[in-house]
Amino acid sequence: MNITVENIKCGGCAGTITKKLNAEFNTDSVKVEVEQGMVTINIEDNKRDEVTKVLLGLGYPETDSVHGLSSAKAKAKSFVSCAIGKMDK
Numbered sequence: 395m396n397i398t399v400e401n402i403k404c405g406g407c408a409g410t411i412t413k414k415l416n417a418e419f420n421t422d423s424v425k426v427e428v429e430q431g432m433v434t435i436n437i438e439d440n441k442r443d444e445v446t447k448v449l450l451g452l453g454y455p456e457t458d459s460v461h462g463l464s465s466a467k468a469k470a471k472s473f474v475s476c477a478i479g480k481m482d483k
Contacts, residue, residue, distance in 0.1 A: 395442060397433045399454040400465075401472035404428060406479035410452060413482065418448055431457070 402408065408426035415424045415435055423436035433454075435445060446456050453471025460468055 395435055395437060395439060395445065397435075397442070397446060397449065398431050398457045399433055399449055400431065400457055400460075401454050401469055402426065402428050402431045403472075403476060404480075406476040407454070407472065408479070409482055410475040410479035411449065411454060413479075414448060414452060415445065419445070 402411070405428065408428055411426050411433060412424045415433070416422055419435065419437050419441065421435065421437060423434075425434045426432070427434075433445075433449065437445070446459070449455065450460070450468065451471070452475045453468045453473070454475070455465070455468045
């Protein structure tokens with residue numbers, strides 16, 4: 395499953411996303427392409443809503459899924475997630 399998300403800026407972001415999704419869905423198949431903003435995870439298609447909810451919670455909403463204040467909140471969360479990802483390296 396491929397999901398295009400907003401707010402991915404660096405390897406720290408990718409690290410946070412990878413670690414959280416791998417743990418949450420008991421997999422090691424997560425790949426993040428920073429430049430494209432693409433998250434790939436090899437799980438059942440019926441779990442898409444769960445995956446997008448986790449990504450939103452980290453501050454990386456699916457492209458065009460949030461607007462206005464929700465978008466601003468997601469950006470703020472992504473800065474925190476990014477910093478955590480950088481510290482975990």
